[in-house]
Amino acid sequence: MYDTNGSVMNISPWLEANSQDSYYRLEVVAVDVQSVAMPTELDNMECRLHHLESKVIEGVGKAPDLIYELKSQVESFKRKLESVEHLSWMGLFRDDGERHLQAKFTSKLQSPPMSLQEERQKVRMQFLNMSSLQVTEEVREHLKTPIFDNWQWEEAEMLVLLQVMYTDLDFMTAFHIELDVLQNFLFEVYCHYNNIPFHNFKHCFCVTQMMYGLIWLTDLRNKLSRIDLLIMLTSALCHDLDHPGYNNVYQINAQTDLALRYNDISPLENHHCAVAFGILSKPECNILKNLTCDQYKHIRGGMIKCILATDMARHNEILNKFKVMQPVFDFTNKDHKEVLMKIMVKVSDISNEARPMAVAEPWLDCLLQEFFNQSDSEKLKGLPVTPFMDRDKVSKPSSQTNFIRFVLLPLFTELTKLFPCLEQHILEPVRRALDYYSTMERATKGEEDTTKA
The missing domain is CATH 1.10.1300.10 (3'5'-cyclic nucleotide phosphodiesterase, catalytic domain)
Structure with missing residues (x-):
């Protein structure tokens, strides 16, 4: 976020309100979807659910409805992350119309990670x-x-x-x-x-x-x-x-x-x-x-x-x-x-x-x-x-x-x-x-x- 002079601002609850004479400018930062993975917690949860499901099926022949419901909730949440527009800055928004915001940052993301x-x-x-x-x-x-x-x-x-x-x-x-x-x-x-x-x-x-x-x-x-x-x-x-x-x-x-x-x-x-x-x-x-x-x-x-x-x-x-x-x-x-x-x-x-x-x-x-x-x-x-x-x-x-x-x-x-x-x-x-x-x-x-x- 920048002030009217072009200086970078810290976003905080104590910023003065916008006005016609003094306003802030936001620069949206987005990243290449392909280079960003889902949060690891979701992946870990999916793995644990799959493991639990296989163990239950192995033991009793059929997984209870509760497991299917949990899997459905996790998958639904992942789809939500991929479609909610305000999460585009995380690189999870897949609307192709937003891709023009990402081009500026692609070369930076493809460089090797810093030590x-x-x-x-x-x-x-x-x-x-x-x-x-x-x-x-x-x-x-x-x-x-x-x-x-x-x-x-x-x-x-x-x-x-x-x-x-x-x-x-x-x-x-x-x-x-x-x-x-x-x-x-x-x-x-x-x-x-x-x-x-x-x-x-x-x-x-x-x-x-x-x-x-x-x-x-x-x-x-x-x-x-x-x-x-x-x-x-x-x-x-x-x-x-x-x-x-x-x-x-x-x-x-x-x-x-x-x-x-x-x-x-x-x-x-x-x-x-x-x-x-x-x-x-x-x-x-x-x-x-x-x-x-x-x-x-x-x-x-x-x-x-x-x-x-x-x-x-x-x-x-x-x-x-x-x-x-x-x-x-x-x-x-x-x-x-x-x-x-x-x-x-x-x-x-x-x-x-x-x-x-x-x-x-x-x-x-x-x-x-x-x-x-x-x-x-x-x-x-x-x-x-x-x-x-x-x-x-x-x-x-x-x-x-x-x-x-x-x-x-x-x-x-x-x-x-x-x-x-x-x-x-x-x-x-x-x-x-x-x-x-x-x-x-x-x-x-x-x-x-x-x-x-």
Whole structure:
């Protein structure tokens, strides 16, 4: 989309309305139908249905009507994708009249796909080119809220927004961080997140953005030192570096190199810390290079504690400590502050359900995909299958109702006691999410009961 001056615009809810004097111009981007496959989820579903049908026929001689109905629904949905005009930008619209829109892009699509290194360098160039542009005040203010929608932003844009966070919290001046060093650091962090369904760079951005928002909402800038704010924000940024997509239980049961290296003690979280300080050890990425030895030790110790606190195996231990402190919490007490910083990183890490449903629900789909990948691997390798990751036992609503009820609400409720302003911003949205998934769970159970009857 372009403005009247021909400049590329970001599409967002905060754009001013069109008028006769000031209007936007859209350029439709379409691709060659033959070069774009159907979404892999549909193909996978078709394969599983065909496999199920053949197994049933092999066993009882005839597939039930339910299987034929499911196959019909999948095929119908594929036909819909191929015929809905507004999906032409995906390359799925087959109206020959639209082909003239595609010719411009054919040669580009037929070129060899970029390597991972080339993709990263493209993101780097986009980031550096955009980093000098002025981010609007509306975006800066929205960045401070839990309703921020990560799905509207590309990776290079997210890097720009991370730069804004470090700038607007005055870290650059306070810790003598050079702009090019911060940019190198942020880019290296981006490069060390893997292309996996959930624990990827976008998750890292969401966690860091939530931490940034909580710092502003709770006025922590006037309650904690600047160095402690730097610890929390950078811990959020680095908390899942080089995550392989398989959790600690898997690492330990499979006796992976990480489990052996860290003696089965929070292997992933220890690895995330090690990767973070590996990045910081490079002079061109070391945002801490102008600090004193004492400041560096304080930041290193604080980041290690905050990142290790994201191991859910330690959830109850940390929450119970905070529960004891919360009624008499003292911002001048070193132990109290340390536990609060861990709680803030933990809340940020698992805060998706505090976001609007349109933002949160796609993240749940990504998480379940990663869970199911792990349980599939566990079954193949003969390892104990993690119950809440088993695709044959877990449903979307059931996975959330228990997690919200027994993990999120107790944690968010305790933090809200210390910061009542969070009732509106994170506690109420989580309660609404529980109602949403509880209703979905009851409906699913009702359908199952009807089918059995």
